[in-house]
Amino acid sequence: MRKLSLLALVLGFAACRGDDTSGDDMQGSDANPQKTEYTIQEIQNDSLPACDPATPTTCVQLTIKGVVVTAIDTYGTKTGDFWVQEPEGGPFSGVHVYGAPLDQVAALQLGDVVDITGAQKAEFALTSDTSGNKLTELEPVEGGTMTVTKVMSGTPLEPTVVDALAIGQMSDFMARAAEWEKWEGVLVKVNNPQAFSNDKCVGSACNDATLRSFELTGDVLVESALAAMPDPAVKLGDCFTSVTGVVDYFFDYQILPRTTAEIASGGTACPRENDATTCGDDIDNDGNGFKDCADFSCQAAVSSCASSATVAAIQMGTTTGTVTLSNVVVTARDEAGGTRGIYVADALQAAQYNGVFVYMGSASPPANLVVGATVNVTGNVLEFDVGNAQNPAVGDKMTEISNSTVTFVAAPTGTPMPATTANAQTLSDIGANGEPWEGVFVQLTNLKVTNNALGNNKVQLTDNNGVNIVMDDDLFVYPTPVTLPANNTCFATVTGVMNVQLNDDIRTINPRTMADMVIGTGCN
Structure with missing residues (x-):
């Protein structure tokens, strides 16, 4: 079954396979009603159209003979796909097979030589992918059934080094x-690559615990669609001896390792771009698509590549791009869900525009980054919105620091104090009134639980003026079994940081722990 992944950056171009030696000089590469047997290179060529049921002549029934099984999806929540490749390999020599009978797929082994009949060409992409890029795959012929026949056992193919x-x-x-388009569906190996992000869950809701990804040298993702990620988790900057897998496409080009071992750790020869020389030579030394001060590693390593900033300047929009925050205070830790980090402020006393989320990946922040600690932060200012396979962009955004490097400076010398001047009506306003309080540590008084069934552990609170605000548990985890505050529970105070819940397009108050919700008796 297809596994759906998160869009980090939609590629804005229309691929054209026919621009090179992909087969447009092959005899019979055009759809021919008298031709039934095709090579994978011919299938990958744009001159053979994908099936469009509205134009029946495009739904050509295909037979592919003597191809080799290179990968089989038996991992995770959605299984049953496999990949085949022409024995000689090379660009455009592999293809993804979707919808074959599961009993026939279950009988396959890597290296098996197979014939496939009753297939048609499909070009798969969600409508929300506006790049024009699609994944070429084989699927059962319209109104029929695909047949996969094992011809003989064989030796698994060696990957092509890319x-x-x-x-x-x-x-x-x-x-x-x-360039990655040439290798779509092909078993490849890349040597001495490095991770350009932490291992993180796929999708803003992180609904599939088995599906994770990280960015790799070459402007490509590595995704756990076919095998689990390594443990301990991959971290930004990790160097690998090699990464092997089949190339796939879903909003981004991806390498799908077939086993965890195909993400070969312990590399020592990864190119780096992290000093004054490599960050000033006008070369993208590490191959991540950015060079010199546009590269996050240079921004973290070379002081001249980052602008000194304050949290307030970031939230007011006067400072953008790559920034360094010096001696800021941790006001909250986000240790729940798949997107974790810390909130920081310029001072212990909270105020308008004085709070921002620092995204640190899928693992909990280091233990010494406690509330009240002083830290330095370098990273990129990001106006984050959803907008992927699962969720359209909502337009309202959450300001955060991404691709961050956080350095511990000092243990707490005081306790962060919440702002208490804004009421629930102001804080809950998704528009301009609520914007100055985004990321800020705040406190509200005399709130009653009026709906504890909003879903995903969100709770509606109502103040004594009848104004509603939603409380969310994004920063902590309720004890198991989860018991949410009962309706009509009165809180004397609720303290937390203000967040934008993008999937619902609302502002929420997020307590840091259950101790931030203090029971009281002053509610109407």
Whole structure:
């Protein structure tokens, strides 16, 4: 079954397989009603149209003979797909097979030579992918059934070595994507790549615990669609001896390792771009699509690549891009869900515009980054919105610091104090009134639980003026079994940081722990 992944950056170009030796000089590559047997290169060629039921002549029944099984999806919540490749390999020699009979797929082993009949060409992408890129795959012929026949057992194919560094150093994302397009469906191996993000869950809701990804040299993702990620989790900057897998596409080009071992750790030869020399030579030395001060590693390592900033300046929009926050205070830790980090402020006393979320990946922040600690932060200012396979963009955004490096400076010398001047009506306003309080540590008084069944552990609170605000548990985890505050519970105070819940397009108050919800008797 198809596994759906998160869009980090939609590629804005239309791929064209026919621009090179993908088979447009092959005899019979055009759809021919008298031709039934095709090579994978012919299927990958744009001159053979994908089936469009509205135009029946495009739904050509295909037979593919003597191809080799290179990957089988038996991992995770959705299984049953497999990949095949022409024995000689090379660009455009592999393809993804979707919808084959599961009993026939279950009988396959890597290296098996198979014939496939009753298939048709499909180009798969969600309508929310506006790049024009699609995944070429084989699916059962319209109104029929695909048959996969094992011809003989064979030796698993060796992966083709692809130069991910050279791809990453190409002039722009269109050129990089066009190069990965050649290897779609092909078993490849990239040597000496490094991780350009932490291992994180796929999708803003993190609904599939088995599906995770990280960014790799070459402007490509590694995703756990076919096998689990390594444990301990991959971290930004990790160097690998190699990464092997089949190339896939879903909003981004991806390498899908078939086993965890195909993410080979312990590398020592990954190209780096993290000093004054490599950050000033006008070369993308590490192949991540950015060079010199546009590269996050340079921004973290070379002081001249980052602008000194304050939290207030970031939230007011006067400072953007790559920033360094010096001696800011931790006001909250986010240790729940798949997107974790810390909230920081310029001072212990909270105020308008004085709070921002620092995204640190899927693992909990280091233990020394306690509430009240002083830290330095370097990263990129991001106006984050959803907008992926699961959720359309909502328009309202959450300001955060991404691709962050957080350095511990000092243990707490005082306790962060919440702002108490804004009421529930102001804080809950998704528009301009609530914007100055985004990310800020606040406190509200005399709130009654009026609906504890909003879903996903969100609770509606109502103040004594009848104004509603939603409380969310994004920063902590309720004890198991989860027992939410009962309706009509009165809180004397609720303290937390203000957040934008993008899936619901609302502002929420997020307590840091259950101790931030103090029972009282002053509610109407």
